Amino acid sequence: MQHVCETPLTIEGALAAQASGETSALELTEAALARAEATASLNAWALVDADGARAQAEAIDMRRAAGEPLGPLAGVPIGVKDQICTKGLRTTAASKILENFVPPYDATVVSRLRQADAIIVGKLNQDEFAMGSSNERSLFGPAFNPHDGTRVPGGSSGGSAAAVAAGSCVASLGTDTGGSIRQPASFCGVVGLKPTYGRVSRWGAIAFASSLDQVGPLGRSVRDVAAVYGVIAGHDPLDSTSLTHAVEAPNYAVDGSLAGLRVGVPQEYFIDGIEPAVKASVDAALGQLEQLGATCVPVSLPHTEAAVATYYLLATAEASSNLSRYDGIRYGHRTSESVSDIGALYAKSRAEGFGDEVKRRIILGTFVLSSGYYDAFYLKAQKVRTLIRRDFDAAFADVDVLATPTSPVTAFKVGEHVTDPLQMYLMDIFTIPSSLAGNTSLNLPCGVDSAGLPIGLQLIAPPLGEARLLSIAERLERKLGNWGGR
Numbered sequence: 001m002q003h004v005c006e007t008p009l010t011i012e013g014a015l016a017a018q019a020s021g022e023t024s025a026l027e028l029t030e031a032a033l034a035r036a037e038a039t040a041s042l043n044a045w046a047l048v049d050a051d052g053a054r055a056q057a058e059a060i061d062m063r064r065a066a067g068e069p070l071g072p073l074a075g076v077p078i079g080v081k082d083q084i085c086t087k088g089l090r091t092t093a094a095s096k097i098l099e100n101f102v103p104p105y106d107a108t109v110v111s112r113l114r115q116a117d118a119i120i121v122g123k124l125n126q127d128e129f130a131m132g133s134s135n136e137r138s139l140f141g142p143a144f145n146p147h148d149g150t151r152v153p154g155g156s157s158g159g160s161a162a163a164v165a166a167g168s169c170v171a172s173l174g175t176d177t178g179g180s181i182r183q184p185a186s187f188c189g190v191v192g193l194k195p196t197y198g199r200v201s202r203w204g205a206i207a208f209a210s211s212l213d214q215v216g217p218l219g220r221s222v223r224d225v226a227a228v229y230g231v232i233a234g235h236d237p238l239d240s241t242s243l244t245h246a247v248e249a250p251n252y253a254v255d256g257s258l259a260g261l262r263v264g265v266p267q268e269y270f271i272d273g274i275e276p277a278v279k280a281s282v283d284a285a286l287g288q289l290e291q292l293g294a295t296c297v298p299v300s301l302p303h304t305e306a307a308v309a310t311y312y313l314l315a316t317a318e319a320s321s322n323l324s325r326y327d328g329i330r331y332g333h334r335t336s337e338s339v340s341d342i343g344a345l346y347a348k349s350r351a352e353g354f355g356d357e358v359k360r361r362i363i364l365g366t367f368v369l370s371s372g373y374y375d376a377f378y379l380k381a382q383k384v385r386t387l388i389r390r391d392f393d394a395a396f397a398d399v400d401v402l403a404t405p406t407s408p409v410t411a412f413k414v415g416e417h418v419t420d421p422l423q424m425y426l427m428d429i430f431t432i433p434s435s436l437a438g439n440t441s442l443n444l445p446c447g448v449d450s451a452g453l454p455i456g457l458q459l460i461a462p463p464l465g466e467a468r469l470l471s472i473a474e475r476l477e478r479k480l481g482n483w484g485g486r
């Protein structure tokens with residue numbers, strides 16, 4: 001199965017083609033809808049809102065014809081991960097417990113997309129409650145990788161990455177708690193940005209682990225991702241952790257070199273078990289950075305080893321608390337069986353509504369927070385999180401950005417790891433530390449392995465370093481040329 005988009009259209013291209021009259025928002029929307037249908041076997045979409053998308057497009061075309069000013073994403077077809085609330089459009093987080101939830105409001109990121117005149121094509125498949133690295137655990141069934149239909153697209157934002165790679169939307173929104181934008185972007189050969197914690201509003205994004213969750217864009221180029229980021233980033237009074245700093249735009253100096261740039265290469269990220277093709281491709285990308293004038297220097301992030309364990313204590317603790325609201329009374333699926341008391345109603349509703357991985361995490365998180373274990377696990381993990389953040393602070397005292405593989409492997413086969421949670425958790429070994437530190441990082445496609453599967457380079461910048469990060473990535477992207485489905 002080869003589903004990769006053959007005629008990639010970028011945001012810039014879409015805007016220019018509409019401005020010149022070569023195409024219309026409606027035509028772009030029809031093309032995305034047709035592509036979604038032609039690639040339906042990828043199962044990237046949880047819901048395609050064909051009528052809604054057409055109506056939005058017609059309204060934009062009419063406003064253009066009337067000479068009205070249009071927003072920066074006018075007529076650009078965009079998909080939204082099902083973790084993010086969309087007014088009037090079913091939003092399930094790929095869980096049976098939210099199977100019938102139709103939000104009465106848009107998440108802030110979605111209202112900002114609408115204000116920018118983007119076309120919301122529909123909702124994208126994902127792992128249930130964003131827990132997973134393969135998009136195999138979903139109310140909608142697994143999503144598949146456009147580069148090889150027997151393989152996973154990565155997760156949890158698997159649909160967001162697969163749809164962009166396959167061309168059924170120009171860009172998408174995902175969420176990233178421990179790697180869920182970057183890892184699927186790597187597996188599908190697209191660009192994906194995890195913004196600094198607090199940079200993009202979480203209001204209306206269904207909570208998994210609130211101290212880690214961030215919404216971010218996926219697209220076929222750095223410029224596309226930057227364009228969507230520019231629309232969704234910025235202060236939101238509805239999110240108490242939202243940052244108030246101004247959002248800076250990247251600077252794409254036409255023939256800019258990267259002279260003077262210091263790139264740190266963390267030694268702890270080049271471990272045994274990393275696939276040789278991944279290492280070779282990342283090394284080659286580092287070589288290209290040097291050719292552009294950058295200096296690559298080895299750095300150490302000594303607490304990297306503890307990151308996965310720390311993450312699975314903190315993320316599960318937060319998840320167990322966040323997911324307690326789905327009890328069949330306040331929110332979510334309610335059992336139709338007759339029960340003797342309220343406790344049984346909660347238990348039965350939750351047993352029916354949550355999948356196995358979500359249950360595993362609720363149990364683990366409840367244990368981590370339970371009296372007598374709190375200090376030993378939760379508090380200790382918070383302290384280790386601080387050490388991990390300090391590792392990054394120390395590294396950034398000497399270098400501008402860090403460069404690592406995004407994932408130790410390329411896309412694996414559907415079913416390969418689904419019964420082994422530990423193997424699955426290790427998929428995020430290179431993305432989790434940056435999430436714990438709260439800084440910003442992105443995936444940039446940097447090559448393919450011998451089977452043609454995409455390989456991704458992760459670039460990490462200090463908190464609020466998005467503009468710099470995107471500028472550097474864009475420069476490197478031009479040097480590397482196009483890869484994967486782009």
Ligand code: GLN
Nearest residue numbers: 130131132177178179180
């Ligand atoms: N794969 C990781 C997990 O399962 C990260 C998920 C995410 O970033 N949402 O928790």
